[in-house]
Amino acid sequence: MEWIIERGRTKEQALEKALKKLGARPEEVKVELLEKNKGFLSFLGDRSVKVKVSYINQENDIEETEEMSNELKEAKQVLLAIVEKMGIPCTVDGENGPEGLYLTIRSDKGGLIIGKRGETLDALQYIVTKIIQKRAKRKMTILVDTEDYRKRGEEKLTDLARTMAARVKQTGQSVTLRNLTTRERKLIHTLFKEEPEIETISQGDGITKTLVITLRGKSKNEWIN
């Protein structure tokens, strides 16, 4: 298959779906925007984007693909070793996704692997990323999931963000969200990127970074402090 047409809520989402179906990486494809429906209430309505994704050329860089699968193999091994040493029997599946490596843990102790508000899962992801980055000597994204925890979390976060945005529109007052991870902030930024009325801003530094949802164009002084 050389190309595919896919729908999604955002361009990124549609692209992600298409890449998954093609089994391609983002740098291998060309993306064309076909149509865009902005629902009349953008935070409720049917809002979808249609994209055409096609391979730039059919020659795959075999060497690079091999390197990727080596990293995937190593990442799977490292994660498996850690979880087993935690005393949890499990298996680890892995695949190359548009954002990086996706690892999924299967075990009958999902709750233990996820931890309080996902903190154990985050810790595992952080450590595995750190180890693989060190071995590969380059930055990369590794996502660790079990029992679709992250997927469910993203849906919840999207709902929360939309609710907050609706409140911001109604009251004109900004809302601050704390304790989000880099990924979670990125998800919200992307969600409102093309929203005419809503603006999202990351504020602060390091672990105390917060995300502010505010009306677009509202003077900066009003939300600092």
Place this chain on the structure above:
Amino acid sequence: MEIALKDLVGYMAKAIVDNPEKVEVNGVEGENSIVIELKVARDDIGKVIGKQGKTITAIRTILNAARAQKKKRHILELIE
């Protein structure tokens, strides 16, 4: 039990540092608790701690989950 936790800490620490041969893990077992001592090369201390303590926090979190299935409390100490 104690050996497994030591092994877990050792595995993660060795994979993170530049001098894995200098990683040492000792477990001191008391009545109700285990103290796990992690010793790394001086140059590697920063690596094990990480930016804003992120790495050592992650190691402790993973250790906590592993320990949750067991009865004893444990403490992870990083020493030079």
